[in-house]
Amino acid sequence: MCNQKTLSLYGLVKELGIEKTQLFLEQAFSCSRNKDVESFLLNKAIRFETALAAATHLIINEQGDILAYFTLSFKEIEVEVSKSQLKKLTAGLSNDSHLRVLLIGQIGKNEKVIDNPAKLPDILNHIYAQLYKAQRVLGGRVVILECENTPKLLELYKQNKFQILNTIGSENGLKTLFFIPDF
Template identity: 55%
Template structure:
């Protein structure tokens, strides 16, 4: 893996200002999923300013965006067995509403030829950020919502994510979860 640095969008805005940051973000491309490109270029700054999500950019040694992800939190209503509920809640009573860390966006920049970053590296970075939040406010479960494509689901499953049945799976998205063993 190449040398990389992660910077929060907030930090980038503080250093460059909003207009220059907006221009910088336009160098990100993701033709496989235009929604993640659109989020970064058109919505991420507003979400950051509203404290609705925290976006992080993974940059190479030249300062180019290799990948990005956006984190937030969410309350989800799940349909789970007692055993699964115990695993997800850490053994705290019965229920069906769970507060989780949400990976709202995750994407690799196609504009970088031979982009060396992979999902494992991005997830490691995400887990570092979530670990810091976990130490401050608690929490244990990380979820992401993805399109119902077998290859995509399989890709996340290879990285430890499992499908989770939620009461209101929105927009035909599948909810997947992981309870990472933070070190």
């Protein structure tokens, strides 16, 4: 994480304008291993940002290269869990199975940077720094992400403190994982 910083896409759009920001992203980022992740940044992130529907952040190095990006938002989910698990998720404040959670909507690593040093724990540290700020301003106890249901990916997130969460109405066969930060 040394010599990396997080740059708000919103700030970039305000500074450069939509067209120049779009051109910069198209020239600077690629993720052929996950076309959905690439497509979101190149085709949707600016629109989500200007509509204030989600906040995208770029992790950049000293040279201004995009190493990775992530998108944060809120989401309401319905969970199917035991009473004790629900108590843990809500800190005992609610018995409702509907939860408003902080969502890590996208995480993408840039293939255009040769020997890209960004690793998931580093990216998560950048994410946690932004989530900490959001929690102090807005609240929000539970952090979730939705990922492909592949053993390798699930294990990678489990190694980074995420646990599987049973939700009702999960989309596209994705698995929902959660953690409760103790910043």
